[in-house]
Structure formats: structure tokens, C-alpha cells
Amino acid sequence: MTDPAPARPPVHVAAIMDGNGRWARRRNLPRTEGHTEGEENLARLVRVAVTRDIGWLTVFGFSTENWVRPRTEVRHILGLHRKLFGRVAELNDLNVRIQWMGRPFDSPDARTPKYVQRAIRKAIADTAQNTGMVLTVAFDYGSHAEMVWAARHAARSEGAVTPASLGAHLYLPELPPVDVLVRTSGELRISNFMLWQSAGAEIYFTDCAWPDFDAGELDAALALVRP
Ligand code: IPE
Ligand code: IPE
Ligand code: MG
Numbered sequence: 001m002t003d004p005a006p007a008r009p010p011v012h013v014a015a016i017m018d019g020n021g022r023w024a025r026r027r028n029l030p031r032t033e034g035h036t037e038g039e040e041n042l043a044r045l046v047r048v049a050v051t052r053d054i055g056w057l058t059v060f061g062f063s064t065e066n067w068v069r070p071r072t073e074v075r076h077i078l079g080l081h082r083k084l085f086g087r088v089a090e091l092n093d094l095n096v097r098i099q100w101m102g103r104p105f106d107s108p109d110a111r112t113p114k115y116v117q118r119a120i121r122k123a124i125a126d127t128a129q130n131t132g133m134v135l136t137v138a139f140d141y142g143s144h145a146e147m148v149w150a151a152r153h154a155a156r157s158e159g160a161v162t163p164a165s166l167g168a169h170l171y172l173p174e175l176p177p178v179d180v181l182v183r184t185s186g187e188l189r190i191s192n193f194m195l196w197q198s199a200g201a202e203i204y205f206t207d208c209a210w211p212d213f214d215a216g217e218l219d220a221a222l223a224l225v226r227p
Contacts (some may be wrong), residue, residue: 010055019185019209037211064142085123095132104141
């Protein structure tokens with residue numbers, strides 16, 4: 001009898017979910033409809049991701065730079081994050097643990113409003129027992145803010161800042177390095193997302209807008225790390 005193939009370690013996929021606005025514009029819909037469909041697609045993609053060997057799925061939901069968008073759009077996106085973090089029953093069915101990363105709620109420059117904070121805290125607590133895929137949503141997140149935070153804390157506790165000490169003070173130090181970084185909608189930019197964690201990542205750029213990013217697209221991204 002031949003030995004079974006050795007188990008491959010689960011992959012960390014990170015996605016910059018871009019192109020919601022353009023997806024809507026192409027359909028003569030308001031931008032907000034694109035965001036609504038983008039959130040629905042994330043829920044669909046999580047159901048696909050758990051059937052692949054993905055251990056961590058990290059998605060960019062809203063950046064530290066995105067607050068300058070029109071107030072109505074920002075309000076709509078905030079509501080969608082409350083909805084996303086409210087999907088606890090679905091996440092529990094899938095054995096998915098949800099996490100959040102962004103400017104810590106008690107830091108002076110943090111902007112996550114209280115009602116979204118509450119949804120985040122509740123979802124984290126209510127899915128904490130799940131042992132399957134870890135879904136991390138980056139909201140009010142920017143890599144520069146994260147690295148400044150990490151460097152400050154590393155200097156305070158260890159003195160000399162090293163790659164190891166800085167890495168240990170990131171928002172979620174337990175997140176493994178990103179294996180494949182996805183950016184949708186044809187932009188060839190990283191836009192201040194996980195600069196530290198993606199140092200060695202493969203990058204999957206696709207013209208597909210986020211609301212259309214499906215199983216076939218995910219598999220094409222995974223093929224970069226699992227040929
Ligand atoms: C991504 O879609 C969602 C967020 C950045 C919050 P966009 O809203 O950036 O969509 P485009 O780039 O205008 O098409
Ligand atoms: C990046 O998309 C941020 C998120 C997907 C949340 P943007 O649409 O904000 O990025 P830029 O401004 O085109 O770089
Ligand atoms: Mg965009």
C-alpha cells in the first residue's frame with residue numbers, strides 16, 4: 001500500500017474587494033447596489049472557500065482612506081458591515097470563526113462607529129468556538145496605521161524593533177503570512193492592504209469585479225499557490 005499524500009498546510013488568501021461601484025454603474029444602478037451585491041458575494045464566497053483548503057480568508061472591507069467617500073455611501077457600507085457581522089448562524093453552520101482587524105476601537109484615530117463595534121464584538125464572541133476556516137474582515141484598516149501601531153508597541157515592550165518583534169505586535173499577530181493576495185476589478189494596486197503580511201505573497205490580479213468573483217476565480221487564484 002502506498003502512503004497517503006502528505007496533508008498540505010491550509011492556505012491564507014487575502015482579497016482586496018474592489019469594483020463594486022463599477023459593477024453597479026455598468027448596470028445603471030446606484031453605487032450602493034454594488035456594495036450590497038459585494039456583501040452578498042462575500043457570503044457566497046465564504047461558502048465556497050470552506051470547501052477548498054483555505055485556512056484563512058482575509059478581506060478588505062473598508063480602508064482608513066475610504067472615510068472621505070460621500071456620507072450616504074459610507075453609511076450604506078457601515079450598514080452592510082453590520083449585516084455581515086450579523087451572519088452568525090451561517091458562519092456557525094460553516095464552522096467559520098470571524099475576526100476583525102483595523103484601528104483598535106480605543107485608539108484616538110479609530111473611526112468605527114459604536115453600532116458596528118457592537119456587531120463585530122458579538123460576531124467574534126458568537127463564532128469563537130468554531131474550528132474551521134478563519135474569516136478576517138479588515139474594516140477601518142490601513143497597513144501604515146497598523147505598522148505604526150506595531151512599531152510603537154514593539155519599541156515599548158522590547159526596546160530594539162526587529163522583524164519578529166514588529167510582527168508580534170500587528171493587530172492580529174496570529175495571522176499567518178498571506179499566500180495569495182487577490183485584487184479584483186482590474187486595478188494593479190495594493191492600496192495599503194497587509195503590506196507586512198503579504199511580503200512573500202503571490203498576487204492574483206483579475207478584471208472581474210468583486211460582486212462577480214466566484215468559485216472559478218477563487219480557484220484561479222489558488223492555482224498560483226497550489227498548481
Ligand atoms: C470596493 O468597491 C468597496 C470599497 C472600497 C469599500 P469600490 O467602491 O471601490 O468600487 P469602484 O472601485 O468604485 O468600482
Ligand atoms: C481598496 O479599494 C479598499 C477596499 C477594497 C476596502 P479602493 O477602491 O478604496 O482603492 P483605491 O482608492 O482605488 O486604491
Ligand atoms: Mg475601488
